Amino acid sequence: MKSITSSQMQAIDINCECLGLSRMQLMENAGASIAQAVRSSISSGRVVLVAGRGNNGGDAFVAARHLSSYEDIHTQVILIGRRSMIKTEEALKNFDLLKYSGIEAMQITDSSSLENCESLRSADIIVDAIFGTGVKGSIREPESTAIDIINSTGSSVISVDIPSGFDPDGNSFEKSIMADKTLTFHRLKKGLAREDVERYTGAIEVIDIGVCRDAEVYVGSGNLTMLNRRQVDSHKGQSGRILVVGGGEYFGAPALTAMASLRTGADIVTLALPRGVDDIVSAYSPNLIVRSLSDDRLCVEDVPVILKMIQSHDVLVIGNGLGRSDEIGEAISMILPYCRKVVVDADGFAGLKNIPVNDCDMILTPHAGEFSRLIGKKPPSDPLHRLESVLEYSRKNRVVTLLKGKVDIISDGEDVLLNRTGNEGMTVGGTGDVLAGIVGTLFAVNPAMEAASCGAFINGVAGDLAFEEHSYGLLATDIIDRITEVTRKEMS
Numbered sequence: 001m002k003s004i005t006s007s008q009m010q011a012i013d014i015n016c017e018c019l020g021l022s023r024m025q026l027m028e029n030a031g032a033s034i035a036q037a038v039r040s041s042i043s044s045g046r047v048v049l050v051a052g053r054g055n056n057g058g059d060a061f062v063a064a065r066h067l068s069s070y071e072d073i074h075t076q077v078i079l080i081g082r083r084s085m086i087k088t089e090e091a092l093k094n095f096d097l098l099k100y101s102g103i104e105a106m107q108i109t110d111s112s113s114l115e116n117c118e119s120l121r122s123a124d125i126i127v128d129a130i131f132g133t134g135v136k137g138s139i140r141e142p143e144s145t146a147i148d149i150i151n152s153t154g155s156s157v158i159s160v161d162i163p164s165g166f167d168p169d170g171n172s173f174e175k176s177i178m179a180d181k182t183l184t185f186h187r188l189k190k191g192l193a194r195e196d197v198e199r200y201t202g203a204i205e206v207i208d209i210g211v212c213r214d215a216e217v218y219v220g221s222g223n224l225t226m227l228n229r230r231q232v233d234s235h236k237g238q239s240g241r242i243l244v245v246g247g248g249e250y251f252g253a254p255a256l257t258a259m260a261s262l263r264t265g266a267d268i269v270t271l272a273l274p275r276g277v278d279d280i281v282s283a284y285s286p287n288l289i290v291r292s293l294s295d296d297r298l299c300v301e302d303v304p305v306i307l308k309m310i311q312s313h314d315v316l317v318i319g320n321g322l323g324r325s326d327e328i329g330e331a332i333s334m335i336l337p338y339c340r341k342v343v344v345d346a347d348g349f350a351g352l353k354n355i356p357v358n359d360c361d362m363i364l365t366p367h368a369g370e371f372s373r374l375i376g377k378k379p380p381s382d383p384l385h386r387l388e389s390v391l392e393y394s395r396k397n398r399v400v401t402l403l404k405g406k407v408d409i410i411s412d413g414e415d416v417l418l419n420r421t422g423n424e425g426m427t428v429g430g431t432g433d434v435l436a437g438i439v440g441t442l443f444a445v446n447p448a449m450e451a452a453s454c455g456a457f458i459n460g461v462a463g464d465l466a467f468e469e470h471s472y473g474l475l476a477t478d479i480i481d482r483i484t485e486v487t488r489k490e491m492s
């Protein structure tokens with residue numbers, strides 16, 4: 001069964017919110033499913049729900065409200081902390097609803113009051129909702145003692161989402177609740193997919209909480225929360241040194257790629273350009289560092305110089321405006337095997353005859369015509385088969401493919417994401433060059449799949465902002481001008 005990380009789950013949460021499905025609604029579904037699970041375990045008896053101060057606890061407050069309507073079940077809530085310490089609005093709202101269901105929650109700030117808590121020891125079921133995917137670092141008090149006490153009661157324990165203390169992503173952890181059952185929401189969390197977890201989780205059940213499909217299938221603002229951010233104390237070069245190898249046939253393409261890369265936050269963008277376009281691009285913007293190649297087109301003689309430059313850059317973006325010839329294709333195929341991270345776009349595909357199967361991390365950004373040349377046939381027109389051909393190509397060649405279209409398809413050979421930002425005004429020349437620059441900068445500090453999918457999203461949103469002002473008259477430079485508006489809003 002597909003498992004996801006806690007940050008992927010958080011991204012889905014945010015994407016749901018953007019689509020209009022609130023955390024409150026998801027919490028209500030989560031809590032109701034906990035109550036349902038308790039009810040199917042016991043028809044009568046004493047249930048104690050031990051809640052933390054985050055949304056894991058919020059789920060338990062909802063469950064308690066649902067259980068309170070069953071007279072033969074005595075429901076008690078213990079909050080580890082005070083009401084004023086509850087972290088989220090939706091958890092607080094559900095805490096405050098408890099009193100209207102006749103439930104008086106105990107508020108514990110000192111673990112000693114848990115030591116002699118008779119109701120914990122005599123509970124038929126304890127619901128563990130101290131924390132779920134939000135656990136960070138070593139377990140503090142009184143949560144730490146709460147975990148020990150719950151584990152010592154011998155009561156049947158149902159854990160909400162994740163046994164409290166257990167690491168959701170499969171990293172090491174110091175202590176955890178030992179549950180008899182774990183109800184995890186929406187998708188199996190990566191840490192729960194491991195072999196040896198039964199002693200902590202007990203039986204695992206994946207509970208549907210009504211997440212809308214698009215929140216997971218389409219790239220959204222939530223996905224951008226997974227991007228690594230520039231550190232406050234970062235120094236020059238830490239946010240990405242990008243080398244653009246392009247131009248020759250055109251000078252505009254590599255210049256657009258380079259400016260987009262800078263606008264996305266790269267520290268340094270160097271262009272290696274054939275003679276003739278080098279001077280034009282140098283004059284285009286003082287922000288660009290231009291190194292001249294040997295001739296008016298990329299050629300094999302340039303390879304040693306480029307390989308040397310690659311050593312001092314994080315990502316190579318190659319192809320924009322290069323033109324096509326056997327010599328250019330040969331030079332590219334001599335460069336690619338020595339790259340750590342490379343974005344191949346436009347005329348760069350000529351060098352991909354036999355993709356170098358090495359530890360090179362590669363993102364390809366073809367449009368439909370370029371993709372059909374890569375796979376040797378026209379890509380299927382129906383969405384599902386088109387998606388499968390991108391998945392298959394990416395898996396076989398161990399690359400991330402961003403197939404551009406009305407709906408972009410992004411795959412790393414395992415997962416597939418779709419991007420539907422952007423508009424028909426973006427068919428104007430140069431938008432692909434801008435995308436390659438955005439993806440290149442993100443790739444410097446993020447995994448390829450995140451860089452490609454979020455790059456497509458940012459490029460499209462910037463294009464939508466440009467369309468609002470310029471409609472079908474929008475230019476690629478208008479998109480570049482709006483990149484920071486998108487990244488400031490989405491990545492601050």
Ligand SMILES: NC(=O)C1=CN([C@@H]2O[C@H](COP(=O)(O)OP(=O)(O)OC[C@H]3O[C@@H](n4cnc5c(N)ncnc54)[C@H](O)[C@@H]3O)[C@@H](O)[C@H]2O)[C@H](O)CC1
Pocket residue numbers: 009012013023026027030052053054055056057058059087088130131132133134135136137138139140141143160161162185186209
């Ligand atoms: N779409 C979904 O999957 C839904 C998930 N829900 C539930 O929400 C939690 C995640 O909630 P969050 O508020 O992000 O964090 P937690 O409640 O898991 O924990 C935060 C809570 O715990 C405290 N804390 C964190 N680390 C420590 C520590 N080392 N020591 C002590 N205390 C710690 C922190 O201070 C906070 O108070 C998810 O698991 C689901 O259960 C939604 O309710 C429904 C949708």
Ligand SMILES: [K+]
Pocket residue numbers: 056128129130131132159160161162163164
């Ligand atoms: K839990």
